[in-house]
Amino acid sequence: MRRLLTIIVLLLALILGIGLFAAFTRKNSAASAEETPAAASPLPAETPEPSAEPSPDPSAFTDTESLLVVANKKHRLPEGYVPPDLVTPNIRQTQACQMRREAAEWIAKMAEAAAEDGVTLSISSAYRGEDYQRSLYENYKAQYGTETADTISSRPGYSDHQTGLAADFVEGDGSFDGINFNQSFETTKSGEWLRNHAHEYGFIMRYPKDKQDITGYAYEPWHYRYVGTDAATKIWTAGEFESFEEYYGVDGGDYAE
Numbered sequence: 001m002r003r004l005l006t007i008i009v010l011l012l013a014l015i016l017g018i019g020l021f022a023a024f025t026r027k028n029s030a031a032s033a034e035e036t037p038a039a040a041s042p043l044p045a046e047t048p049e050p051s052a053e054p055s056p057d058p059s060a061f062t063d064t065e066s067l068l069v070v071a072n073k074k075h076r077l078p079e080g081y082v083p084p085d086l087v088t089p090n091i092r093q094t095q096a097c098q099m100r101r102e103a104a105e106w107i108a109k110m111a112e113a114a115a116e117d118g119v120t121l122s123i124s125s126a127y128r129g130e131d132y133q134r135s136l137y138e139n140y141k142a143q144y145g146t147e148t149a150d151t152i153s154s155r156p157g158y159s160d161h162q163t164g165l166a167a168d169f170v171e172g173d174g175s176f177d178g179i180n181f182n183q184s185f186e187t188t189k190s191g192e193w194l195r196n197h198a199h200e201y202g203f204i205m206r207y208p209k210d211k212q213d214i215t216g217y218a219y220e221p222w223h224y225r226y227v228g229t230d231a232a233t234k235i236w237t238a239g240e241f242e243s244f245e246e247y248y249g250v251d252g253g254d255y256a257e
């Protein structure tokens with residue numbers, strides 16, 4: 001009799017366990033089903049944008065397929081990452097440049113629009129591979145030491161340029177004349193035009209003024225990053241010199257070590 005009771009109690013416990021497990025699993029799959037549409041793509045073609053801000057899906061910042069992929073001093077790209085669709089953009093270049101296809105298409109549209117406003121946009125650097133970045137960084141490190149090297153160059157794997165979505169703009173022939181790669185680039189026709197219009201073509205100023213603690217870099221009015229027109233417009237609208245890291249609540253600032 002006692003044995004029978006024990007068996008019944010065990011059976012009841014088992015049934016209760018299965019029930020709880022089923023309920024738990026259903027709840028979880030419902031939650032992930034809700035998240036899927038947002039996770040699908042940062043640039044939904046025709047889908048109306050959800051009003052919720054900012055983008056809720058953290059994988060968008062680590063997935064190299066995403067236009068919101070982050071390379072900063074807290075986010076390293078996958079070892080040896082090379083974008084799969086690098087092409088030469090149709091924009092004036094003072095050195096041969098390559099970018100991911102979508103960014104290249106939009107930078108060309110942007111250059112055309114700027115030209116209509118009487119501004120000739122030129123770039124001098126876009127995609128930089130990890131090996132190239134390594135030699136660049138090691139040179140600076142040998143010359144100035146780690147601390148200074150970290151302020152003027154990214155470590156290999158941590159550069160926004162390695163995403164294939166970033167470009168450095170220059171004025172004139174790109175020669176260093178106190179304007180190019182200098183904060184006074186903001187006063188040039190290109191600098192001014194980009195500040196007001198780049199978001200319309202999907203580009204954001206990646207290292208805005210007075211945001212070094214957040215982005216990890218001092219003000220670079222010449223460095224723009226493609227994120228798509230929706231995201232770029234939202235970030236631009238959020239405020240003058242709003243940074244990507246602030247807008248999305250992404251970890252930035254200095255290297256962890």
Ligand SMILES: [Zn+2]
Pocket residue numbers: 161166167168223
């Ligand atoms: Zn740059």
